[in-house]
Amino acid sequence: MNNFTFHVSTDIRFGKDRLNELPEVLNTYGKHVLLVYGGGSIKKNGLYDTIMQQLTENKNQVTELSGVDPNPRIETVAAGAQLCREHQIDVILAVGGGSVIDCSKVIAGAARSDQEPWDLVLNRSYQGSAIPLVTILTLAATGSEMNRGAVISNLETKQKLGVHGPNFLPKVSFLDPTTTFSVSRYQTAAGSADIISHLIENYFSTTADTDVQDGVAEGLMKAVIKNLPIALDTPDDYDARANLMWASTLALNGLTGSGKGGAWSCHPMEHELSAFYDITHGIGLAILTPRWMLHVLNEDTAPKLARFAREVFGVQESVPEIAARMGIQKLYDFFISCGIPMTLPEVGIENEQHFEEMAQQAVAFSSISKNAYVPLSVEDVIAIYQDASTPSSYM
Amino acid sequence: MNNFTFHVSTDIRFGKDRLNELPEVLNTYGKHVLLVYGGGSIKKNGLYDTIMQQLTENKNQVTELSGVDPNPRIETVAAGAQLCREHQIDVILAVGGGSVIDCSKVIAGAARSDQEPWDLVLNRSYQGSAIPLVTILTLAATGSEMNRGAVISNLETKQKLGVHGPNFLPKVSFLDPTTTFSVSRYQTAAGSADIISHLIENYFSTTADTDVQDGVAEGLMKAVIKNLPIALDTPDDYDARANLMWASTLALNGLTGSGKGGAWSCHPMEHELSAFYDITHGIGLAILTPRWMLHVLNEDTAPKLARFAREVFGVQESVPEIAARMGIQKLYDFFISCGIPMTLPEVGIENEQHFEEMAQQAVAFSSISKNAYVPLSVEDVIAIYQDASTPSSYM
Structure with a gap:
């Protein structure tokens, strides 16, 4: 730590x-x-x-x-x-x-x-x-x-x-x-995707052995995943709204990030989508996150991605890489089930015209190429944008 | 909430x-x-x-x-x-x-x-x-x-x-x-039992639908359960000590208790053990907690006790009461494995001489008889002290 x-x-x-x-x-x-x-x-x-x-x-x-x-x-x-x-x-x-x-x-x-x-x-x-x-x-x-x-x-x-x-x-x-009772379905889902993204950005860091921070993050992710569908079905469910609200605050007040190092990955990539196309921030994060997870999945990262799958989504699979893929699929499916458009064309980004420029800016205005969980080059970012252009399957 | x-x-x-x-x-x-x-x-x-x-x-x-x-x-x-x-x-x-x-x-x-x-x-x-x-x-x-x-x-x-x-x-x-590297095995284990007890006291409250607080508490309990054995084996393991230390702070800074109601149960009962016999606080809590859990286990409380068993100890059993008992057993066994004496005679409380007086004080100086998770009478407290006088099995 x-x-x-x-x-x-x-x-x-x-x-x-x-x-x-x-x-x-x-x-x-x-x-x-x-x-x-x-x-x-x-x-x-x-x-x-x-x-x-x-x-x-x-x-x-x-x-x-x-x-x-x-x-x-x-x-x-x-x-x-x-x-x-x-x-x-x-x-x-x-x-x-x-x-x-x-x-x-x-x-x-x-x-x-x-x-x-x-x-x-x-x-x-x-x-x-x-x-x-x-x-x-x-x-x-x-x-x-x-x-x-x-x-x-x-x-x-x-x-x-x-x-x-x-x-x-x-x-x-x-x-x-x-x-928050009157917040639309779309904005409620986008807000929750933002919360989950903050937790994931902190969770996958370059610092090992941070069980306190990671356990808190897992607990908050589970609270969001349980309560978002309730709030979407019943917008005036007080306890569902209360859990989402308090989770949003705790997800980014330092609790899950303090004591951990490294740069965030998906936020810099999403900021370029918003800057170029003015899309909803949380939706951009939901679209990018599973693609990023798959892009960084390798022998070194599989154990942590598998922990995410097991602790957050209850995946039982013992082989780390398979468990990891199952977790990524479950996250993708969860976003879909909440009505989030999960490809870039669905939010109006219909071609690759700005991918290179956006990727260059994502790398230039952050340190993702140096100290992210897995460092990302301009080419990596372009590949993630490209993958986000069509529906995905991880299994 | x-x-x-x-x-x-x-x-x-x-x-x-x-x-x-x-x-x-x-x-x-x-x-x-x-x-x-x-x-x-x-x-x-x-x-x-x-x-x-x-x-x-x-x-x-x-x-x-x-x-x-x-x-x-x-x-x-x-x-x-x-x-x-x-x-x-x-x-x-x-x-x-x-x-x-x-x-x-x-x-x-x-x-x-x-x-x-x-x-x-x-x-x-x-x-x-x-x-x-x-x-x-x-x-x-x-x-x-x-x-x-x-x-x-x-x-x-x-x-x-x-x-x-x-x-x-x-x-x-x-x-x-x-x-904390030089803290003895016994005091390290007692301190961790105290942390777990704080989390359990807040976890079993009279307020439903507090997934954020409960998810955070589960994450912190898992962090302690994972890191305490490491710290006992390797007292100068920095990350294990760091996780225990930060867990101890977050367990009782309001994070897992805010938004929840009701009185704590085991602390008032333990305070009497310490007041009468000057025993180590965390050890007293470890001894009382599984007995208290069994004492309050009923049809209404089984689902929450089963959630504890599943989320904290990974119990897979689907029948709530059986899952609950498995969780209580796992907590008891965990404390035993950490070298904690798990009966009152082992800490020098060898007879029932003061049980009634202690139980009366526990009820008088707290509100456990009115608004605890399950309200406890003087007779309930005496029964828990009695149960704590011999080794227990929950399955």
Whole structure:
């Protein structure tokens, strides 16, 4: 196990009817609030009204930034930072999924920085101060509500990049499973694929003998695999939504990654799909993950892939390579059963036109060619994109 | 899933050679340090010298409180609180296992409180301020290094009681697996039994549909069951010690208990064994847990006990009650294989003289008779103590 620091001080308020605690939380930081949200689903489901009533009664001065895109854009970050300066914002209240929270994190930093927002992202690490951030999560997916990372897109340069900062960590996050009842089947499945991907990225690392982290990851994967079908069938099943929501947070708060080394594999490859084609992040990950697993399956990796198959999907086969293939098939079939389109053409990527450029960027903007679980060259990435262009079978 | 707040801000510094960070950490709080430790094992293994060198170079003014007992006594708490007042202590540095850390937590509160120390414990909850606490963990067991609880004994009144306080949470905890290399076989096994017991207490709760918490608990149990035999065979196996250490912390930092309801069962029963006979806490838990499982096995509880058997021990049996019994047997056999004495006479409790009084106290000082997984009467507790008096078989 590698050395690590685990210091995740976000105050999680989990459950129904917790928003009456919001005024007290915001008052810790001040009265001037920047309210950040996305396309307006919070206006349809009543959450916006609930929040505004709390803020009005609490005599907050509210500035709004709405319309944050699913792959949040650097232009939105710049606009938000400008609003923070103009209105002397004391605290940012992000209401939405990972995109809204990610966007808010970089706004929080950019508002207090002399750097141009895109330069801040290009640095990949921001050590400066940030405006305090409070979140109200409405989608179980990215885990951004309890970590220090953010992903921002620049459609002009066709780049989608992650940036981390110690002060990006939300101070308080409200997790109310009922806010996810109205999330569509497609977005629910995509969010869960994102959770599973985070767990898999950490699970297959270059560090051996990390049974604690791996056991936690297996437990979280099983919780998602059990509860996602329930939530798809019964969107207002509270416990299913609660399990998905809490799994999303724990999947990427450091718990399964701390003490392990190496670069992630599928996220850099997916970021290029999103950057070039603006597809749904979780869907891209679901499409790529089984193909990546097959691509890296060899004598050395078979035992860990077989452990995944046995512990997560209950595969009984004793020969590691066969068990591994059975596990990959089960993951693929699980995604299919949840209604996820499992080929690139199904999400509008119908030819190989950009595969080479995307593969080059995936390698250039990450370290997958150097220290991934199995290092991937530009050719490897192209092969995985090609494999993802048609339906697959692993047995 | 129940509503919960999860806010565990302890800064964990995990790994080898992290103690060079100690001066910077202590300087956050001040120069006057109360150094609390136990029976002197840290003098034998060199840890004391390493710490004192750091503190001397950092120009700390150090007051020492040594000799904290395995079941820490209220008299030691009172003495520590007095030292803090006399020497205007800024920060307490607890070096040891759960006993030293628990004792330090209550010292930290008592030093800033007008209450008599034992009154503070009897209240079971302390909402006042406390001196900041930094810990250096040397035993994987109680999880005290990352939570707000403490257990203190009063041998005069034959009581061993838990007390919680928001300000008992350690600010920073150093977890260096190498500090546990010299822990004896017996204490290593006892510590791991304590970890498993914490996970089992949370696992069997009155709240259903908590797959995230239960999946995490299963993963941590499997990590302990895999790594304890390695650590017993090879005491300086770094990864085995690292997995046990990190499992101990995560087993009781709120991760597996938040969102679940009900009272613990085996801890209140064990606390009476320790209070009356001063036995090793983890050993008492190992002895009681399989007996308790059998005692509560019925048609309603069989499915969860069977899940435990299948997920933790890989039992394949499909009939729930049989699977449950197989799981209980496997847990019992595991403890035996680790050298744990599994009957009360083997730890010096040779007759039933105090069973009734102990059972009455277990019920009086906890809520096991009201809201445990299966509520337990005085008669139930006596029956479990009686069953623990001879070797058991569950199949």
